[in-house]
Amino acid sequence: MENIDSIFDKSKYIAVQKNQIQLLKELVKEKLTVGHLGGLFLINSELLNFLDLLERSGYDTAVINDMNDNPTEITNIKEFKKMCMEKYAQEQNQALAEMRRIRKARTVKELVEYDFTEE
Amino acid sequence: MTSQKNKGVLLFAKNNPDFNYIKQAKVAATLAKHFLNVPVALVTPVDELEEDVSLFDHIIDWKQKVEEINIRPIYVEGKFRKVSWHNLDRLTAYDVSPFDETLLIDSDYLIQNSVLNSVWGSNIPMLMNTHTRIPAKHQQHIYELVIEDGFPKVHWFTVMYFRKCKEVEEWFEVCKYVKQNYEFYKKTFRVPYHYYRNDITAAIASHLVGGFRDDFMKPLPTRQINSFNMEHILDIAKGKIILRTESIPVLLKDTNVHCLNKTEIEKNYDKFMEIYS
Numbered sequence: 001m002e003n004i005d006s007i008f009d010k011s012k013y014i015a016v017q018k019n020q021i022q023l024l025k026e027l028v029k030e031k032l033t034v035g036h037l038g039g040l041f042l043i044n045s046e047l048l049n050f051l052d053l054l055e056r057s058g059y060d061t062a063v064i065n066d067m068n069d070n071p072t073e074i075t076n077i078k079e080f081k082k083m084c085m086e087k088y089a090q091e092q093n094q095a096l097a098e099m100r101r102i103r104k105a106r107t108v109k110e111l112v113e114y115d116f117t118e119e
Numbered sequence: 120m121t122s123q124k125n126k127g128v129l130l131f132a133k134n135n136p137d138f139n140y141i142k143q144a145k146v147a148a149t150l151a152k153h154f155l156n157v158p159v160a161l162v163t164p165v166d167e168l169e170e171d172v173s174l175f176d177h178i179i180d181w182k183q184k185v186e187e188i189n190i191r192p193i194y195v196e197g198k199f200r201k202v203s204w205h206n207l208d209r210l211t212a213y214d215v216s217p218f219d220e221t222l223l224i225d226s227d228y229l230i231q232n233s234v235l236n237s238v239w240g241s242n243i244p245m246l247m248n249t250h251t252r253i254p255a256k257h258q259q260h261i262y263e264l265v266i267e268d269g270f271p272k273v274h275w276f277t278v279m280y281f282r283k284c285k286e287v288e289e290w291f292e293v294c295k296y297v298k299q300n301y302e303f304y305k306k307t308f309r310v311p312y313h314y315y316r317n318d319i320t321a322a323i324a325s326h327l328v329g330g331f332r333d334d335f336m337k338p339l340p341t342r343q344i345n346s347f348n349m350e351h352i353l354d355i356a357k358g359k360i361i362l363r364t365e366s367i368p369v370l371l372k373d374t375n376v377h378c379l380n381k382t383e384i385e386k387n388y389d390k391f392m393e394i395y396s
Contacts, residue, residue, distance in 0.1 A: 012367065019256070023369070023370075023372075026342055030232070030340060030341055031234060031373070033237055034237050035239060037240075038241060039241075040238070066242075067340075070242055098372070111370070112368045113359070113361070114353055116368075
């Protein structure tokens with residue numbers, strides 16, 4: 001039965017790991033949400049590409065739909081794009097570091113950073 | 120954009136024999152100040168205050184003409200008990216808030232990141248979550264799944280953003296009207312709870328105000344993560360809470376959480392204050 005026990009232990013480890021990864025994915029989306037000129041925007045590749053296209057096409061001002069599909073006038077495309085790019089890079093770098101930590105963790109204790117032996 | 124003095128966090132707190140809501144509010148306010156860097160106002164009966172509340176920027180005296188107490192069954196330290204909740208004046212938040220833009224939060228809502236700062240200056244005058252998850256699973260608690268079957272989406276009054284304007288004022292007025300006629304609306308909407316819930320009142324009010332559709336209320340940028348009463352705090356560090364849930368342990372890093380197990384906040388009061396004060 002030792003083999004069965006180890007399978008169940010592994011199953012619990014996977015459950016914790018999957019949940020931590022899911023929480024991280026949701027958190028990254030949350031952190032990539034910014035408020036700008038009254039709109040709420042999720043910084044993703046679509047927004048970044050669109051802002052880049054607008055800037056390269058010579059637009060200083062444009063109306064963009066926010067997360068709630070509300071048209072929002074962005075009066076400073078260049079600055080907004082710069083701010084979004086910086087935020088995107090910062091949050092994605094943090095997410096990568098956290099994902100590596102989760103993948104590297106070999107036990108439930110390491111996954112949640114808690115020493116259960118103390119309980 | 121509004122100035123710093125015109126935006127802030129609003130909390131309601133009134134102690135009952137089971138819970139020290141002032142203590143919980145102090146933890147919630149300390150975290151809110153740390154992560155959002157905005158002033159915090161407390162609505163409380165001033166003549167009942169026994170604790171130091173100097174950390175709050177505004178104290179608003181909560182004067183009830185008629186004492187209304189909401190009795191709810193709550194899971195406290197392993198057992199279900201009938202507990203009195205003084206949450207019936209929450210619908211006065213619009214009237215009492217000293218801010219032009221308010222983040223109304225529960226005293227058991229623990230903020231661990233600055234994402235809520237993105238709501239200030241929003242074009243939409245109020246935001247509230249209608250979806251939830253529990254810490255250990257990417258799904259709602261089973262109770263809420265039952266409620267949502269043919270029911271307007273439950274509005275989580277735990278956190279709400281609102282701006283002072285006619286639209287929001289009218290929404291709060293409709294909430295008060297629904298509360299006054301709660302028995303009628305409870306039957307009409309087949310509300311499964313025998314006790315009163317502000318979350319349900321908000322859901323019904325949005326349905327009525329929003330043209331009898333369920334897309335009136337727009338969500339906050341943060342998730343509504345509900346840690347229910349049977350879950351415990353294992354450890355706390357800066358920006359981290361480790362929970363023991365019914366199935367697996369969960370590390371909530373940089374993540375806001377609605378900690379319904381209020382005794383856990385009180386038990387860890389000193390630790391929270393040590394880390395964040």
